Amino acid sequence: MKTSSRAVWILFLLPAAALVRAENSVFPSVSVVPRPVAVKLLAGTFVLNGQTRIVAVDRESRKIAGLFNDFLLKQDGLHLRITVNRPKRENFILFSQVDSRALPEEGYRLVIGAKSIRIIGQPAGLFYGMQTLTQLLPLGLQPTIELPGLDITDYPRFGYRGVLLDVGRHFFSVTYLKKLLDLAAQYKINRFHWHLTDDEGWRIEIKKYPRLTDVSSYPKDPTTAHGSLALGDEAPHGEYYTQEQIKDIVAYAQARFITVVPEIEMPGHSGAAVTAYPQLACTHSALGNVLCPKEETFTFLQNVLSEVAALFPGRYVHIGGDEVQKDSWRQSAETQAIMKREGLKDEDQLQSYFVRRIERFLTTKGKLTIGWDEILEGGLAPNAIVMSWRGEGGGIEAARQKHKVIMTPSDYCYFDYNQGDPQREPASIGGFIPLEKAYGYDPIPKELQGKERDYVLGAQANVWTEYIATPEYLEYMLFPRLLAFSEAVWSPIEGNDYDDFRRRLPYQFARLDKQDVHYRIPEPDGLKDFYTTTDDHARVELSSLVPAARIYYTLDGSQPTDNSSRYQSPLQIPLQPEQKTTLNLVVIAPGGRRSVVYGATFQRRSYRDAIRFDAKQPGLTFALYEGKFTSAQSIELGTPAVRGITSSFDLQQFSRVFDYGISFDGYLTVQSDDFYEFAVESDDGSVLEIDDEVVVDNDGIHGSRVVTGHIPLRQGVHKFKLRYFQSQGGATLRVNWAGSGGELQPLVGFALYH
Numbered sequence: 001m002k003t004s005s006r007a008v009w010i011l012f013l014l015p016a017a018a019l020v021r022a023e024n025s026v027f028p029s030v031s032v033v034p035r036p037v038a039v040k041l042l043a044g045t046f047v048l049n050g051q052t053r054i055v056a057v058d059r060e061s062r063k064i065a066g067l068f069n070d071f072l073l074k075q076d077g078l079h080l081r082i083t084v085n086r087p088k089r090e091n092f093i094l095f096s097q098v099d100s101r102a103l104p105e106e107g108y109r110l111v112i113g114a115k116s117i118r119i120i121g122q123p124a125g126l127f128y129g130m131q132t133l134t135q136l137l138p139l140g141l142q143p144t145i146e147l148p149g150l151d152i153t154d155y156p157r158f159g160y161r162g163v164l165l166d167v168g169r170h171f172f173s174v175t176y177l178k179k180l181l182d183l184a185a186q187y188k189i190n191r192f193h194w195h196l197t198d199d200e201g202w203r204i205e206i207k208k209y210p211r212l213t214d215v216s217s218y219p220k221d222p223t224t225a226h227g228s229l230a231l232g233d234e235a236p237h238g239e240y241y242t243q244e245q246i247k248d249i250v251a252y253a254q255a256r257f258i259t260v261v262p263e264i265e266m267p268g269h270s271g272a273a274v275t276a277y278p279q280l281a282c283t284h285s286a287l288g289n290v291l292c293p294k295e296e297t298f299t300f301l302q303n304v305l306s307e308v309a310a311l312f313p314g315r316y317v318h319i320g321g322d323e324v325q326k327d328s329w330r331q332s333a334e335t336q337a338i339m340k341r342e343g344l345k346d347e348d349q350l351q352s353y354f355v356r357r358i359e360r361f362l363t364t365k366g367k368l369t370i371g372w373d374e375i376l377e378g379g380l381a382p383n384a385i386v387m388s389w390r391g392e393g394g395g396i397e398a399a400r401q402k403h404k405v406i407m408t409p410s411d412y413c414y415f416d417y418n419q420g421d422p423q424r425e426p427a428s429i430g431g432f433i434p435l436e437k438a439y440g441y442d443p444i445p446k447e448l449q450g451k452e453r454d455y456v457l458g459a460q461a462n463v464w465t466e467y468i469a470t471p472e473y474l475e476y477m478l479f480p481r482l483l484a485f486s487e488a489v490w491s492p493i494e495g496n497d498y499d500d501f502r503r504r505l506p507y508q509f510a511r512l513d514k515q516d517v518h519y520r521i522p523e524p525d526g527l528k529d530f531y532t533t534t535d536d537h538a539r540v541e542l543s544s545l546v547p548a549a550r551i552y553y554t555l556d557g558s559q560p561t562d563n564s565s566r567y568q569s570p571l572q573i574p575l576q577p578e579q580k581t582t583l584n585l586v587v588i589a590p591g592g593r594r595s596v597v598y599g600a601t602f603q604r605r606s607y608r609d610a611i612r613f614d615a616k617q618p619g620l621t622f623a624l625y626e627g628k629f630t631s632a633q634s635i636e637l638g639t640p641a642v643r644g645i646t647s648s649f650d651l652q653q654f655s656r657v658f659d660y661g662i663s664f665d666g667y668l669t670v671q672s673d674d675f676y677e678f679a680v681e682s683d684d685g686s687v688l689e690i691d692d693e694v695v696v697d698n699d700g701i702h703g704s705r706v707v708t709g710h711i712p713l714r715q716g717v718h719k720f721k722l723r724y725f726q727s728q729g730g731a732t733l734r735v736n737w738a739g740s741g742g743e744l745q746p747l748v749g750f751a752l753y754h
């Protein structure tokens with residue numbers, strides 16, 4: 001396994017002239033996340049020791065200097081004197097707002113010279129400069145610290161860099177939220193979207209309506225309760241935040257330049273409110289989580305929002321607006337009468353009416369209203385900000401209507417989705433956002449042009465907690481994806497480079513370990529899911545991005561433990577003909593935390609002989625079946641609605657939206673004896689067979705997902721069969737293939753016959 005060498009991480013970002021001293025350096029100089037706008041290496045070294053003074057002239061600077069000192073004490077065992085006067089001698093760290101006006105908002109300049117370290121910025125910039133400086137410090141207690149000369153200019157790409165935590169589904173204690181805010185601030189996140197109410201719980205004390213928390217803040221399953229009760233630092237009541245605790249969190253966040261955005265869900269996702277005050281639901285409504293749009297409800301909401309507005313000094317209040325089950329309004333005579341009175345022609349207009357009234361009220365409180373993209377339906381309230389979660393479409397539409405937008409499309413920003421193979425990951429809500437995908441997100445959609453782009457305020461990473469009951473699991477889902485996200489919202493897009501980000505990760509993992517963060521320990525580099533070969537052995541070379549991690553493995557299908565073989569050098573795995581061998585491994589971080597069990601399957605096998613087939617009509621035959629399928633394997637039980645010939649897998653040609661299945665049958669020619677890789681991406685399931693053998697099993701109801709398989713084929717013709725089905729939601733089907741060593745490319749007509 002590769003050992004981690006900080007010098008190596010530095011090399012990639014520095015100009016050639018800097019290499020010599022970088023190589024000798026022990027500093028993780030530019031392992032900073034998010035990547036700063038500009039970093040220049042300077043001659044000389046600054047020596048930080050017990051005599052170093054912090055100079056902070058004004059009150060804001062002194063507060064930030066104080067946070068820096070706290071950090072230094074915790075991480076490096078140093079505590080420095082803070083003075084208001086610049087010492088005559090050298091050896092000081094200056095925090096100053098002087099000459100900071102020319103810097104972009106939240107920007108800073110950090111100059112590490114031989115005699116001093118200077119951080120220049122407005123207060124937020126000083127704070128971020130301080131965060132960058134802390135990332136340049138080595139880990140562990142040290143009496144003196146040498147820092148390389150650097151000149152960093154830095155500022156954010158977006159002004160809104162958010163993270164959402166859903167405390168409705170599971171509660172997280174005040175003590176824990178402070179840890180989370182510290183971590184978010186380290187990565188220059190500046191908005192905390194606090195999802196405080198939902199069907200499962202109401203988490204904010206409202207003095208006027210005590211039943212909200214008396215009735216609706218208790219965990220349904222007390223065995224999953226944690227946080228306040230477990231930590232013992234809060235009162236033994238239901239799981240909610242008192243107004244004093246809210247103020248405490250708001251102040252804690254504010255000191256870290258994070259604005260708290262409270263969310264009070266309405267008119268849907270309001271089950272907790274309705275349980276506490278059943279009169280808020282429409283009479284005769286079977287669906288109990290939607291508020292009735294009557295005057296009594298508006299009075300209730302205005303009273304709640306008055307208390308909320310007073311507690312949160314930030315400008316934003318989020319009012320939800322997503323996933324309203326409008327049937328409850330359709331079934332309610334009371335609601336239909338209100339619609340008639342207000343001249344509203346459908347339930348979309350009713351929702352729009354609802355949001356407009358609330359927005360008008362919040363405006364009187366000096367607040368800006370944010371809502372999920374459903375608030376577009378029926379017409380946007382005049383100044384509402386749209387949070388685009390069902391893809392980017394809502395955000396694009398809102399920007400075109402000249403409304404501000406925060407991007408949080410579920411395919412990129414829902415960090416409750418899986419990061420790896422769902423078979424190996426802990427139980428989750430589904431989805432798939434591996435680290436590289438999170439890194440690659442650009443909050444500005446290509447569809448927006450010119451001034452339209454200015455309406456995108458930024459983006460937000462969301463953690464919904466249906467499946468996430470503990471801080472450990474929350475951290476597993478957030479880290480390291482939050483680091484990737486921070487780069488997407490802070491760093492200039494031109495410099496985005498996933499490989500470079502990966503090179504900076506080892507130092508970040510070491511820091512997170514030090515801070516007791518239960519980040520996801522990634523699968524080792526060099527590990528594939530599946531290895532197929534005609535050889536009598538396979539070679540596997542592994543390394544981990546986690547510094548000094550150990551890897552233990554088994555080859556007999558058993559679960560690896562600390563007593564299993566330890567990976568030391570590339571494995572030569574012996575393979576028996578026509579038998580599968582399983583590699584299971586676990587990666588253990590220096591602190592003892594373990595990854596999930598990762599693994600691979602190896603197969604030694606002989607070639608599939610070509611078959612005799614002479615007729616060569618281009619294209620495949622297809623058969624389209626209608627029905628509610630749950631598996632591609634079962635679509636052919638009925639009678640096809642349509643049959644035909646096609647030369648592509650493009651689903652558009654079938655003019656269907658939901659509930660159908662297609663089987664493609666024919667023959668495939670390959671030009672040489674080789675190992676062929678097939679990669680099938682599908683939403684929902686698919687199964688690919690070659691010569692009646694399942695090569696790719698991507699079956700089941702799921703979102704877009706790629707599964708690959710390998711098969712050795714002799715030159716010539718082979719039987720080809722692909723089955724696919726679509727239930728509800730997005731539809732995708734793509735088939736790529738490659739010979740050994742080749743790049744995957746679309747499987748197109750030239751190789752397919754019937």
Ligand code: ACM
Pocket residue numbers: 322323372389
């Ligand atoms: C949401 O995920 N329903 C906003």
